[in-house]
Amino acid sequence: MPLHQRTENSTNGAWDCCRYTSTVESTVVRDTANPQELLLDQQVGRLKNGRFAPLRFSQELEAQFERTVGGSRALRMSRDGLLIILIYNLFLISDYQVMPHRIWLAVLLRTCVFTPIAFVIYAVLRREPSAFVREGSIVVLSGVAATCAVILYWRVNDQISTHAPVSLMLILLVSNIVMRLRFSYAIASMLFCNLTSIAFLVKDPFLQPIEKVHMGGLVFWGGVFILIANYSLEREERLAYLLLRSNELKRVELSEANRELELISTHDPMTQLANRSAFEKEFEVLWNHAAQTRQPISAVMIDIDHFKIVNDTQGHLYGDEVIKRVALLIQQALRGKDDFAARYGGEEFVLLLPGASLESAMKVAERIRQLIKMAGSPAPSHPVPQPEIGLWTTVSCGVASAQDVEGIDRRRLLLAADTALYTAKAEGRNRVCAAPLLEPVSWQRKGYE
Known part of the structure; x- marks a missing residue:
């Protein structure tokens, strides 16, 4: 039959296309509820419910999170570490002004003890180590800084004795907020600084009991507030990661759905030839x-x-x-x-x-x-x-x-x-x-x- 007289037999083709479209739509719906996206949504809801919740993800998701952010986190910590080393050594100026007779001890502790250890940790961080090594090295460095502070301000006078708790507060602020230790490691840093503070205050001969209680409370409650801030920072970081992953999954699913729809619009579902x-x-x-x-x-x-x-x-x-x-x-x-x-x-x-x-x-x-x-x-x-x-x-x-x-x-x-x-x-x-x-x-x- 000539082309202008022929009518296209479209009934079966339309039924096949509708059947194919229905299949694709049901596939998209099933894929939207895939286990990985459900897990992400569950974790997002858990962290956004306003209550205190463990920050660590499930084992597989935690491994993915670490692979994604671990390298950049180590590099950031190493760069911030260089600035911290510089500032820590600049305190030699105030040490000389406050207690010139102990400047030799300050130089020894800051330049010959803390600084070499800090540079070793800097080199380790540049190699993008595991999370345990990365976070643990910062806890070790904060412990070294806390020990150096206690030694430096030990048995000088009543005014200098108050410098030790303040220094410990500053160390907590740097390790838990500036370096942004993971929450579990931040707890370890806080415990170490508080134990160091208690040991210093118990043995200090210059401060009165009421002053010791006041300074110890200052370190403890300051550490608690810093810990709360650390928890919030890590929760926001993890939420941002979850939302980013969820958006990526949705974008991939949308792209696949668009390809399926494009296939439907350009191909015959029965023969897979062009329509x-x-x-x-x-x-x-x-x-x-x-x-x-x-x-x-x-x-x-x-x-x-x-x-x-x-x-x-x-x-x-x-x-x-x-x-x-x-x-x-x-x-x-x-x-x-x-x-x-x-x-x-x-x-x-x-x-x-x-x-x-x-x-x-x-x-x-x-x-x-x-x-x-x-x-x-x-x-x-x-x-x-x-x-x-x-x-x-x-x-x-x-x-x-x-x-x-x-x-x-x-x-x-x-x-x-x-x-x-x-x-x-x-x-x-x-x-x-x-x-x-x-x-x-x-x-x-x-x-x-």
Whole structure:
């Protein structure tokens, strides 16, 4: 039947598309509730509920978190450590002003004890160690700083004795807020500084008992407040990580859903060939390219012979299997990746062969016809009412070609191929017929003149 008289058999295709769309939508819904995203949502809810909750994630998620932030965290701590080393040694100026007779001890403790240890830890951090080594090294360094402070301010006078608790508070502030120790390690740092403070105050001979209680309380409650701030900082960091991971998962799922929807909009769900809409777009692109490069382009219209009998006697499911087999064989017979095949509607297919002459297109069509004839049909499930026709699948092909598409309406190529297909069917089916080579209308007029 000519192209302008043929109506597309879209009922089955529409049902298949709806069924395919439903499958994709249900897949997207199931994927949205995947275990990893559920785990992330659970952790986000746990940290955002406003109550105190353990910060550590499950083992797998904690490992992912550490892999993501561990390296950058170690590098940041090493950079901040250099600034801390500098500031710690600048306190030598105030040490000299307050207790010049102990400046030698201050130089020894700050420059010869703390600083070398700090540089060793700096080198360790630059190698991006494990979380235990990274956090533990900062706890060790804060312990060294606390011990040096106690030794430096031990048994000087009543005024200097108050410097030790203040120094311990400053050490807690640096380790737990500036360096942002993980909460469990921050607790260890706080306990060490508080124990050091208690030991210093108990043995100090200059402060009165009420002053010792006051200074000890200052270190303890200051450490508690610093610990609360440390907890909040780490919770916000972990929440930001969880939300980032959740957004990444949603973005991946959205991208996959978009690809599925794009596949639905451009491909026939039954055969996985391009659909009619995608064919029209590709036809325009290939036609314009042929016009620019002045290369030939050919089209092949393919129709399955006696397909109505197949559907009427064997049912639509069997007919679907025939269509799938023909589509697969068509793809196998193409010349290469530049050839374009589409399901044109119902039992019809169309090929676009860029750069192919009429002779080359005839060879492709004949190869498809012979391949489908040799492959035959799936085994029928019902008796064949017309044995003379049978169910041995064959196709008829119509071929049209344009050597130079300049000045030619591209719809003429399809019309010519469809006319050739109609001729092949009229001559007995299972054959390939070709239309005359297309020429621009202006050339034809000049020929008449």
